[in-house]
Amino acid sequence: MGRRSTRDQAIVPVRLWGMDVNGQPFIEAAWTGNVSADGALLKGIRRTLQPGDTIGITYLGKKTRLRVIWVGQTGSPEQGHVGLQALSGGETRWLTPLRNTFAEVYRRSPENERRQTARLKCEVKARVHARGQEFAVWGTVEDLCSGGCYVNTTMS
Numbered sequence: 001m002g003r004r005s006t007r008d009q010a011i012v013p014v015r016l017w018g019m020d021v022n023g024q025p026f027i028e029a030a031w032t033g034n035v036s037a038d039g040a041l042l043k044g045i046r047r048t049l050q051p052g053d054t055i056g057i058t059y060l061g062k063k064t065r066l067r068v069i070w071v072g073q074t075g076s077p078e079q080g081h082v083g084l085q086a087l088s089g090g091e092t093r094w095l096t097p098l099r100n101t102f103a104e105v106y107r108r109s110p111e112n113e114r115r116q117t118a119r120l121k122c123e124v125k126a127r128v129h130a131r132g133q134e135f136a137v138w139g140t141v142e143d144l145c146s147g148g149c150y151v152n153t154t155m156s
Contacts, residue, residue: 007034007041010095013122013144018055020047029124029141029149030057035095039066039085049082057084057095064090119143119150126151 010032017027026047033041042057049055053068067085072078086092121143128151129136139153 007036009033010035011120012059012095013120013124013141014042014095015058015124016042016045016047016055017058018049018053021050021053022048027125029122029126029144031120031144032095033081035092037086037091037093039069039083040092040095042082042084043080045080045082054087055084057092059095062094064092066090066092117145117147119145128153 070083072081
């Protein structure tokens with residue numbers, strides 16, 4: 001059985017929100033792997049989700065709700081990946097950035113740039129805390145790459 005629509009390779013940061021398998025509400029940063037009008041592949045998911053869950057994503061102020069279709073198995077190359085399907089009446093095509101913006105992400109770094117991977121600009125709220133600590137700081141993730149992210153906080 002083939003796909004109903006073509007998928008665009010689109011790597012953009014999104015905010016993922018919903019309830020995890022333990023019934024706990026969450027909001028976390030993730031990024032798309034590919035996008036179609038019918039759904040999306042998200043990567044970088046740390047929460048435990050299961051097929052059938054309904055979650056939401058936000059990108060550039062637009063929101064949509066989707067159903068989890070599949071979840072990558074722990075220990076596999078797909079760990080942290082989630083396949084999503086737009087709920088009836090929903091669409092995810094707006095997650096695909098304009099071609100000229102998308103191409104800009106992959107331009108060659110300046111010679112004096114020491115980073116090994118390009119950073120993606122974003123604006124996603126995040127809660128930062130040390131493992132095992134109750135104290136947390138809220139901030140905004142302003143850019144991210146495969147090696148980490150920059151979180152702007154009010155604390156110095």
